[in-house]
Amino acid sequence: MSARRIALLAALVAGALATACQGAASVPEPEAPRATPLPTAYIGALAATPAASETLAAVDAAYEMTRTASMDIAEWPRTSTAPVAAVPRVPRVASASARMVDRGPATERRVALTFDAGADRGYAEQILDTLRDNDVRASFGMTGQWAEANPDLLRRMVAEGHHLINHTQTHDSFTGFSTGRAAKSSEARARELATTEQAVQRIAGATTKPYFRPPYGDIDTSVIEDVYAQGYDIVAMWTVDSQGWNGLSRSAIEARCLRMAVPGAVYVFHVGAVAQDGPALPGIIEGLRKQGYQMGTLDWLLHP
Numbered sequence: 210m211s212a213r214r215i216a217l218l219a220a221l222v223a224g225a226l227a228t229a230c231q232g233a234a235s236v237p238e239p240e241a242p243r244a245t246p247l248p249t250a251y252i253g254a255l256a257a258t259p260a261a262s263e264t265l266a267a268v269d270a271a272y273e274m275t276r277t278a279s280m281d282i283a284e285w286p287r288t289s290t291a292p293v294a295a296v297p298r299v300p301r302v303a304s305a306s307a308r309m310v311d312r313g314p315a316t317e318r319r320v321a322l323t324f325d326a327g328a329d330r331g332y333a334e335q336i337l338d339t340l341r342d343n344d345v346r347a348s349f350g351m352t353g354q355w356a357e358a359n360p361d362l363l364r365r366m367v368a369e370g371h372h373l374i375n376h377t378q379t380h381d382s383f384t385g386f387s388t389g390r391a392a393k394s395s396e397a398r399a400r401e402l403a404t405t406e407q408a409v410q411r412i413a414g415a416t417t418k419p420y421f422r423p424p425y426g427d428i429d430t431s432v433i434e435d436v437y438a439q440g441y442d443i444v445a446m447w448t449v450d451s452q453g454w455n456g457l458s459r460s461a462i463e464a465r466c467l468r469m470a471v472p473g474a475v476y477v478f479h480v481g482a483v484a485q486d487g488p489a490l491p492g493i494i495e496g497l498r499k500q501g502y503q504m505g506t507l508d509w510l511l512h513p
């Protein structure tokens with residue numbers, strides 16, 4: 210493999226690492242993924258498999274490896290493909306951690322569709338039209354800033370039976386991993402969650418509890434403890450990232466999402482115009498149905 214090719218690959222992987230979850234309303238979202246320096250080990254691991262190195266699968270693998278390295282949570286990402294039990298609705302206990310969820314039970318052909326709304330209005334309206342026309346409910350990861358900027362769409366989501374996940378007020382990283390800033394304090398994290406929840410309640414009379422989706426997927430042990438303390442029992446991760454935010458075309462997103470379908474999968478998409486997820490959605494719904502999948506919210510997937 211040539212040096213140029215390795216450099217290209219490193220840039221590609223850095224893009225995958227940069228974030229699966231773009232979106233901040235207060236500052237322009239970096240449309241091109243940031244060139245986060247990668248630990249040499251990951252570049253080395255990819256370079257060792259030149260045949261697969263330029264495929265999305267390799268990027269995914271590197272992304273997962275990098276994520277693992279950034280966390281001290283033993284069970285994430287899941288290494289076993291064993292079926293996952295449904296999440297019981299349990300009484301809260303005094304002190305505990307939230308549960309990280311990246312998929313639902315694999316016992317039935319059911320998947321969850323989740324859309325993060327943290328940047329522009331983008332394709333949100335079109336996505337809601339598609340969901341309505343196909344009689345599909347979905348989960349929306351909502352920032353407080355997006356909710357305040359688009360109250361009509363938030364109300365429509367709630368009126369049409371969709372489910373909300375707290376995606377924080379400003380979409381700043383709780384750990385600082387993806388932003389290169391200091392980790393937020395427990396108090397700052399609590400404010401991010403509360404401000405969003407209050408906006409959603411005020412605008413649409415709905416709640417985001419008990420679901421939290423971390424900006425950029427940045428989590429560590431302190432985050433899952435802090436969010437639990439604020440009423441967020443479930444940290445909503447994902448199984449399949451559409452990579453729409455990473456510039457994939459409509460048809461590439463569609464093919465990828467259908468190829469990676471598995472029972473219990475949680476999909477993550479974005480409403481923002483940078484991603485072609487909205488235009489890809491009709492084909493994804495049609496393709497998943499042809500494969501025998503039912504689609505719904507994350508809450509529906511976890512509580513059959």
Ligand SMILES: [Zn+2]
Pocket residue numbers: 229230231232325326327376380424425
């Ligand atoms: Zn996001």
